Amino acid sequence: MxxxxxxxxxxxxxxxxxxVELIExxxxxxxxxxxxxxxxxxxxxxxxxxxxxxxxxxxxxCEIDRLDNLFKKYPGISAVIHFAAFKAxxxxxxxxxxxxxxxxxxxxxxxxxxxxxQVKYMVFSSSCTVYGQPDKLPVTEDSPLQPATSPYGNTxxxxxxxxxxxxxxxxxxxxxxxxxxxxxxxxxxxxxGELPRGVPENLVPFITQTAIGLRDELKVFGxxxxxxxxxxxxxxxxxxxxxxxxxxxxxxxxxxxNKKDYEIFNLGTGxxxxxxxxxxxxxxxxxxxxxxxxxxxxxxDIEKIWADATLANxxxxxxxxxxxxxALKSAWEWEKNLRxxx
Numbered sequence: 001m002x003x004x005x006x007x008x009x010x011x012x013x014x015x016x017x018x019x020v021e022l023i024e025x026x027x028x029x030x031x032x033x034x035x036x037x038x039x040x041x042x043x044x045x046x047x048x049x050x051x052x053x054x055x056x057x058x059x060x061x062c063e064i065d066r067l068d069n070l071f072k073k074y075p076g077i078s079a080v081i082h083f084a085a086f087k088a089x090x091x092x093x094x095x096x097x098x099x100x101x102x103x104x105x106x107x108x109x110x111x112x113x114x115x116x117x118q119v120k121y122m123v124f125s126s127s128c129t130v131y132g133q134p135d136k137l138p139v140t141e142d143s144p145l146q147p148a149t150s151p152y153g154n155t156x157x158x159x160x161x162x163x164x165x166x167x168x169x170x171x172x173x174x175x176x177x178x179x180x181x182x183x184x185x186x187x188x189x190x191x192x193g194e195l196p197r198g199v200p201e202n203l204v205p206f207i208t209q210t211a212i213g214l215r216d217e218l219k220v221f222g223x224x225x226x227x228x229x230x231x232x233x234x235x236x237x238x239x240x241x242x243x244x245x246x247x248x249x250x251x252x253x254x255x256x257x258n259k260k261d262y263e264i265f266n267l268g269t270g271x272x273x274x275x276x277x278x279x280x281x282x283x284x285x286x287x288x289x290x291x292x293x294x295x296x297x298x299x300x301d302i303e304k305i306w307a308d309a310t311l312a313n314x315x316x317x318x319x320x321x322x323x324x325x326x327a328l329k330s331a332w333e334w335e336k337n338l339r340x341x342x
Contacts, residue, residue, distance in 0.1 A: 268307025
């Protein structure tokens with residue numbers, strides 16, 4: 001019998017790409033999503049890519065009775081990959097209680113239902129935001145965690161602690177937290193990709209929306225940072241590379257090759273890229289000149305961060321395959337495809 005994986009937030013940006021990779025690796029998948037930040041038709045696109053449309057259950061994970069019923073409806077779930085969360089940093093500052101309630105309660109509910117229904121394994125979608133502005137670069141898994149700069153970032157740290165404490169208290173649950181750096185790009189088919197609601201919070205969808213004429217101009221927040229060109233530096237990785245790491249993590253847990261009941265891995269390319277470098281690379285791979293303007297720094301932005309992904313390379317047998325140019329070109333193809341639909 002094939003292993004059945006429950007993916008929460010399965011129609012979201014990273015969730016949908018991971019569902020594709022799981023199906024292509026021979027896993028059975030069931031998705032759950034509230035559609036708060038995604039669209040149901042993404043699930044149909046997953047079917048178009050893989051030839052297999054997974055069942056999609058639509059409800060809020062804070063509703064524990066409905067979650068209980070989902071575990072009853074799909075007995076024999078081998079592992080949960082938990083993506084579902086509110087994720088807009090700025091909104092989390094304005095509505096902290098909404099973020100704490102949703103992100104933390106949903107995680108507690110899943111862990112309780114895993115215990116009740118004897119599901120042993122969880123892969124958790126965490127973030128490099130837990131490192132804040134690191135004193136030393138690149139960041140390893142042993143780098144000290146800094147106080148979060150937003151309630152969103154704090155929910156990731158709190159959820160990691162809850163999951164870790166649960167694995168310590170119980171021999172039944174084992175988990176891996178994956179700390180992502182900056183996922184960008186879209187599936188090579190251009191059938192799924194990042195789908196922001198309203199004004200994008202992230203750099204690359206703002207770039208593609210500016211390139212296609214949806215936004216008047218792109219703002220670059222600050223050019224006076226202590227970096228080679230003065231703009232902020234991040235570690236950008238292709239979303240399909242990121243998705244493949246989740247499959248590796250699930251295989252590690254199910255196969256019993258995890259070395260501890262709770263493990264953490266950084267997922268990044270190991271290379272820092274500035275905002276201005278992203279703009280230049282986008283212009284180069286698409287041939288489109290972007291209209292952008294340098295403005296003042298944005299509150300809460302950290303200056304520079306990139307990953308040391310050696311541990312994930314070694315232990316998960318994972319490494320990034322797509323280049324920055326590949327990722328940006330795929331984001332542009334997805335943007336064009338999206339506008340044709342509308």
